[in-house]
Amino acid sequence: MAKRRLSDQQRTRITRNQADRQQRLRAAAPAQDDSPEELGPEQPGLVICHYGQQLEIESLAPETAGRIFRCYQRTNLPALATGDRVIWQSDSETSGVVVALQPRSSLMARPNQQATLRPIAANVTAVAITIAPLPQAFANLIDRYLVMAEHLGLQPVLVLNKTDLLEAERDAELEAMLANYAGIGYTVLRVSTRAQLGIAELKAQLSAHTVVFVGQSGVGKSSLVNALSGAMAEESAAVGGMSTGHEKGTHTTTAARLYHLPGSGDLVDSPGIREFGLWSLEPQEVFDGFVEFRPFRGACRFRDCKHLQEPGCALRAAVDEGHISPARLASYFFLLETL
Numbered sequence: 119m120a121k122r123r124l125s126d127q128q129r130t131r132i133t134r135n136q137a138d139r140q141q142r143l144r145a146a147a148p149a150q151d152d153s154p155e156e157l158g159p160e161q162p163g164l165v166i167c168h169y170g171q172q173l174e175i176e177s178l179a180p181e182t183a184g185r186i187f188r189c190y191q192r193t194n195l196p197a198l199a200t201g202d203r204v205i206w207q208s209d210s211e212t213s214g215v216v217v218a219l220q221p222r223s224s225l226m227a228r229p230n231q232q233a234t235l236r237p238i239a240a241n242v243t244a245v246a247i248t249i250a251p252l253p254q255a256f257a258n259l260i261d262r263y264l265v266m267a268e269h270l271g272l273q274p275v276l277v278l279n280k281t282d283l284l285e286a287e288r289d290a291e292l293e294a295m296l297a298n299y300a301g302i303g304y305t306v307l308r309v310s311t312r313a314q315l316g317i318a319e320l321k322a323q324l325s326a327h328t329v330v331f332v333g334q335s336g337v338g339k340s341s342l343v344n345a346l347s348g349a350m351a352e353e354s355a356a357v358g359g360m361s362t363g364h365e366k367g368t369h370t371t372t373a374a375r376l377y378h379l380p381g382s383g384d385l386v387d388s389p390g391i392r393e394f395g396l397w398s399l400e401p402q403e404v405f406d407g408f409v410e411f412r413p414f415r416g417a418c419r420f421r422d423c424k425h426l427q428e429p430g431c432a433l434r435a436a437v438d439e440g441h442i443s444p445a446r447l448a449s450y451f452f453l454l455e456t457l
C-alpha cells in the first residue's frame with residue numbers, strides 16, 4: 119500500500135515536472151506574435167466561462183481588476199468551472215495561464231452521457247430552479263434539483279418565469295405543484311422577463327448570493343440573467359427561440375457563464391439540461407433531499423422499510439395525514455429508481 123502510494127506520488131510529480139518543463143519551454147519559445155512571452159506575476163482571478171480548452175479569467179489583481187484574459191490551464195489542474203477562484207499569470211496583454219485552483223466552497227456538477235461528472239459552477243451559494251408554463255415543467259426534474267441543492271447545502275429558489283403565458287385552465291396543475299412547494303417551505307417567485315414583472319423581488323432575493331440558474335432549455339434562464347444584470351446588448355447572454363411544434367427550447371446557451379449583479383451578487387447562466395442525468399447519490403441522501411420527509415426518518419416499524427406496502431410505514435401514514443404530498447413520494451421513488 120505504502121509502496122503504491124509512493125509510486126502514485128512519483129507519477130504525479132513526474133507529470134507535474136513535465137507540465138512545468140513544457141510550460142517553461144512554451145514561455146521560453148520565440149513569440150508567435152510580437153507580444154512578449156514572459157509570464158507575469160502570480161495573481162488572483164475568477165473563472166467567468168470555460169468552453170472547450172479555453173478559460174475566460176477575470177483578473178482580481180489591483181492593476182488589471184475586472185479585465186478579461188483568455189487563458190489555458192496547466193495540465194496538472196483538475197477541470198475548472200465557472201466561479202472558480204484561481205491563480206494565474208499573464209503571458210500577453212490579453213492572455214495567460216492558470217497555474218492553481220483555490221479551495222472551493224461548493225461545486226455543482228452534472229453527469230454527462232458517459233455518466234462522469236462535469237463541473238458546471240463552483241462557489242455558488244444558491245440555485246434558481248427555473249420553470250415556465252412552456253416548456254412544460256416536470257416535478258421530477260424540480261425535485262432532482264432540490265435534492266442536489268439540499269445535498270450541497272445551497273439555497274434553493276423556485277422561479278416561475280413567463281407568468282405572462284399562464285392560462286388558468288391549462289396551468290392548474292402547475293399552480294397546484296407550486297403551492298405544494300411553497301407549503302413545504304420553499305421560496306417560490308413568479309416573474310416575467312417579457313412583462314417585466316417580479317424582477318426587482320427576484321433581485322432582492324438573490325443579491326447576497328452567487329446564484330446559478332438551472333432548468334430546461336427555453337424556460338428563460340438567459341433572459342432572466344439579462345433582466346437582472348441589466349446587461350448592455352454587447353455583453354448580454356444570448357437568448358434563444360422556441361422550437362415550433364414541440365414548445366421546447368433550442369439549447370442556446372452552451373457553457374455556464376458568470377455575470378456580476380450591479381451592487382452585490384453574481385449570477386451564473388447555465389445550459390439547459392438535455393436529459394434526466396444521474397447524480398451519484400446514496401439512497402439516504404435522496405431521502406434527506408426531500409426535506410419534509412426528514413421528520414419521519416427511522417419512524418417506520420421496520421428499520422429497512424422501503425415505504426412500499428410495509429405495515430407501520432410512517433412515511434405512508436404521513437401521506438395519508440396530508441403532511442407529505444403523494445406527488446413528492448412518487449417523485450422520490452422515481453429518483454431512487456434512476457440512481
Ligand SMILES: Nc1nc2c(ncn2[C@@H]2O[C@H](COP(=O)(O)OP(=O)(O)OP(=O)(O)O)[C@@H](O)[C@H]2O)c(=O)[nH]1
Pocket residue numbers: 279280281282283309310311312313334335336337338339340341342356357358359360367368369370371372388389390391
Ligand atoms: N412569453 C415569454 N417569453 C419569454 C420570457 N422570458 C423568456 N422568454 C422567451 O423564451 C425563449 C427562451 O429564452 P432563453 O432565455 O434563451 O431560455 P434559456 O432557458 O436560457 O434556454 P437555453 O439557453 O437553451 O437553456 C426566448 O424566445 C425568450 O424570448 C417571458 O417572460 N415571457
Ligand SMILES: [Mg+2]
Pocket residue numbers: 339340341356357358370371387388389390
Ligand atoms: Mg440560455
Ligand SMILES: [Zn+2]
Pocket residue numbers: 418423424425426428430431432433434
Ligand atoms: Zn416506511
